[in-house]
Amino acid sequence: MAALIVILVLLVLVAFVLGQTIKIIPQARAGIVERFGKYRTTLNPGLNLVTPFVDRVRYKIDLREQVVSFPPQPVITEDNLVVSIDTVIYFQVTDPVAATYEIANYISAVEQLTMTTLRNIVGGMDLESTLTSREEINGGLSGVLDEATGRWGIRVGRVEIKGIDPPPSIKDSMEKQMRADRDKRAAILTAEGQRQSAILTAEGNKQSAILNAEGDRESTILRAQAERESAILKAQGEGQAITTVFQAIHDGQPDQSLLAYQYLQMMPKIAEGDANKLWVVPSEITKALEGLGSAVHQVAGIPQSTGGVKHRIDMGAEEPETPDTDAARAQANEAVREAIAAAEQSEQGAGGRRSAPSTPAPTDVPATPSPEEPDAT
Incomplete structure (x- = not known):
């Protein structure tokens, strides 16, 4: 047992x-490691x-990089203001x-x-x-600390300013x-912005006024050209209409009977109206009536032929004379008579109410040539 205890x-x-x-x-x-201290x-x-x-083994030293955060410290600036600055230091043994x-x-x-x-x-x-100037402060701290701690076997790697807090009154002023x-x-x-907006608005108004003026000018020019062309076309149309009418008159070879018939058609229009109590028959109508009764008389003022060159216009193909045309012509002559x-009769019945106009007696003039006989002149 004793031997077991000893063991x-x-x-x-x-x-x-x-x-x-x-x-x-x-x-x-x-x-x-220390030996005897x-x-x-x-x-x-x-x-x-x-x-x-x-x-x-007296100490165990940590060789890793260490981070130490120091509490805020009051610091007085050059303009006598107290600020609180807290820092963080990264160092390594x-x-x-x-x-x-x-x-x-x-x-x-x-x-x-x-x-x-x-x-x-x-300060x-x-x-x-x-x-x-945080970077400047960090750089100054790093340089001074690294130089001072080098003999302690410590290398300061980085110094950071966590915060700079000025007094509350200074914060409010800031x-x-x-x-x-x-x-x-x-x-x-x-x-x-308002200046640029006003400039852009003025430029827009200027461009708008220029474009409106150009548009009005072009519109006026186009309107004047349209009116000019319209007047030209209208004058040309009237000229062609007049030429066509005169050509139709010359081609139809009107005689004294036709002109007298036209005068007779105008007489009812002269008597139109309730207020016409007295109306005067033109002397040309009497002469036209005298021309109808005699083939050897001519109404004064109505020439037998017209001078000048006849300008012909294509009036289309003439319709051939048919028995119907002859019948219509005979009916028209009967209506004229x-x-x-x-x-x-109307002139004889109105002898007591009006006096016939004094007109010169018709003179003997050559008869109007018939369409079948050639003109002697």
Whole structure:
């Protein structure tokens, strides 16, 4: 039983000795070994052997890059304004021995060094420059801290300004200034927009007036040309109508009987109207009636033939004379005789009511040649 206890004690002692001899260092760590309170060596990551009861791992230094955020610190600017600035520092231990024996607490030392350096940098800048020069402040802090912490075995990689908070009164003034500046820019942009709108509107009105004037001019020109062509065509039509009428008259070879018949047709129109109590028969009608009764007399003022050149116009194919045409001509002659007889009776019946116009007696003139006989002239 005693031997078993001794074996167990020896096993425990061996295990304790092995625990003091074998040291395991994690990755990205460094172990500082002291022998009787004095630095002996630095253990690398992995399995390490030390002298038990003589060597002791005093510190384990983290070799990774570390991030430390410092609380806001009051800083006075050049224009005597107090602002609160909080920073973030990225650093890494490069020499575990120096970080252990050159400085007691390197994190606190870095914080205090950051605050003092920040006060020095911001103290030479006004508030406006402080708010707009973060990169400059970061660069100044990084340079000063890296130089100061190099002998501590620390490398400062980056310094960032998290926030710069001016006093509430300054914030309110800045907001008012910013609002006024934005209102100013808005007013300028509005005025420029109105100016551009007025310019574009004026240009549009100018172009519209020019186009309207050009349209009115072209419309007037086209209207004048249309009226001119219309007048020309109308005059040409009237000329052709007159020529056609005169040609028809010449082709028909009217005699004194036809003209007298036309006079007789005008007599009822002369007597139209209820207010006509007295009407005068033109002397030409009497002469026309005398011409109807005599083939050797001619009505004064009615020529037998017209002079000048006859301009012929194609009137289309003439219709051949038929028995129907002869019958119609005879019927027309009979109507002419009846009209002449009625006119003579009317003239004799109205002898007491009117006086016949004094007209010269008809003179003997050559008779109108018949259509079958050629003109003697």
